[in-house]
Amino acid sequence: MENLVTRAEWGALPPSQQWRALPRALGVKIHYEGREVPADLARPDQHHRCAARVREIQAMHLADPVQGWIDIAYNALVCPHGRVFEGRGARRESGANGDRRLNRAHYAVCAMLGDSGLTEPGPALLHGLCDAVDWLRERGAAGPQVVGHRDGRDTDCPGEPLYRWILAGAPRP
Template sequence: MAPCRALLAGALLALVALGEAKEDRRCCSPIVPRREWRALASRCSQRLKLPARYVVVAHTAGSHCNTPDLCQQQARNVQNYHVNTQGWCDVGYNFLIGEDGLVYEGRGWDYKGDHSGPTWNPRSIAIAFMGNYMERSPPPRAIRAALSLLDCGVARGALSKNYEVKGHRDVQPTLSPGDQLYEIIRKWKHYRE
């Protein structure tokens, strides 16, 4: 999949509704910036050593969202839980994927996440699909958004060209990313158990 692949009509309409989703300077699909989903200020300071060799795919196990307004609210809900209940410096993931087909900036490319413990957090980028994917699959537009994000990571040098995708359950004792999403990512070119 080419990093400069055109966005689908649904994602374009959603971006028009958002108004501020920004186009990455390296020909990546737009990523909804933190200010657009009204994120709390991050207190994180630990940077990742880039390019990252691993990508951990998770699900939030909460409610799914399929419109920009609902996904912005869900991103805030995830951040609120991670900061106020877990005591983390920010949302635990580098990026969140909505069923609206958009990517929401979490900690971004540069900062270490809190998602998979001390072994994996410092050497991986985490992307979390917003929703619970035990019984249902994310829609194709959400899958395309995630794959486009990974291409973007390689294009901008944040991900190694030979990066490996892991399911959250491959690196921690968890049901994440859900049975249905796990079956999907196991078919991705860069997936390694």
Template sequence: MTLSIQTDEITGENIVTRRDWGADPDGDPTGNGPIEGSPGIAIHYAGSIWPVPILHRNCDEYVRGIQESHMTGLYDDIAYNYLVCRHGYIYIGRGHQYQSGANGTDFGNATYYAICGLTGVLDGPVLIPGTTPPLVSAVRRVIDHLETLGANASDTVGHGDIPGNDTLCPGNLRPYVEDGSFQPEGTTAENAPEPHAHIRVTQTAEPPEWPGVEFTNPPPTEHTSVQVWQEQMATRGWRLDVDGVYGNRSQLACRLFQAEKALDVDGIVGEQTWNAAWTEPVTDPVDWTWPGLYFRYEPASLHPDISRSYPSVTTHTSVSVWQSQMAHRGWNVGAVDGVYGAQSQAVCLAFQDEKGLTVDGIVGPETWAASWDAPID
């Protein structure tokens, strides 16, 4: 069913219409009928086992996949009124005129809009937080627009809060519902917590005293201070197990944090990395798009007669990020040290061959993107 853009639909920058994201024309957003009155807002998360796209260029396909899965089930169309990706783009689903199919009950669909944040169980293998400030701002922008059309923005709830639902949804978006982060300006109660309060870290002049134990893996260090550090890293927004065991996920989070803060990337929580977890500012989650730097390994001894306009061996913090990601995928990159040496190049060549990429041993934009988006065999 082909529909023109609905009257009074949200417009402006970073709006992705149904035509733009390639909605199946057989989808019928009118299936549940019009939504009337002053509906509230129900927040959802993707919550699936599909890794949410790290790169925005893959979000259209992801939304089409959601529509396809819904239409092969019990729905006439994608079930949400709107979807928002971690890059801050707003996808038009059923739009503002029609009931959702996502709220679990007839009552829920008739009395609440459904907005889905594309963040879920697997937000990406690099442990970056899937819920980003652009996503939060975009959800707030949708709610602000719906409020101008008569929606009751003060009645913004999680999907699981609607009577008759037994679900953990909206998962990792629940703190944002509860602290008022999604409320448009002017609708939050005077005593509401500061938006984003749950992801802010109080920077202290002095961090807890370093316990004198370096966290290493293997073997994974087990110590009460590991849990203290894990709790602090989780508060900063990193996704890792808080169990007192310095396992693989904790080590990978450490390496990425070290790269982000320009520390020595060794995957060891020593005194410097321990202190930084409290004293360094919390930065917005990085969108791990290609850094614009080609990683090369071409020792001068291999081609002594050739002049190069680039270093023969790339050394950069972004190399550490790529090395950590490849190690997470199961490749033996050796040391995660920010140096694109022979071992890193060998991994790159094998990976490119496995994924059908140009096999040149250079980490450019295609190889970089595949390191995050290609399935792990």
């Protein structure tokens, strides 16, 4: 995938423990950040800020004593410019879906959208989400399901605009 940003390229820290293997999944759960994402992050000249944001998310996850995450919780993250950032990657259990049963059922892909600021997915981000889903199907034996985080947990994630896209069948724009 030409728009993949590997862990090495975005400067990921190593996981604090070994990842759990995930030989296959029912599909992919789509997430959003659930916090403010600056609206100007989507400007074409602002892509240089995206890797730092992914590193910030990883640092928040590693520092969270309640969740006990061993790494960034997502298998992939997609920035507003359509680039797919490798999180835990394919064939590795997610930490983001809510519990072990849910993490073994679906991969987790996070759109860099928030509950304020940047909330509407643009075409580049939607293309990137489709690319991430295709990548996890090809590399991680993800099944056909594309669902929202709220389809497994009591949460607002992935926000109304992104959830409408999922309910419409997660089409490539």
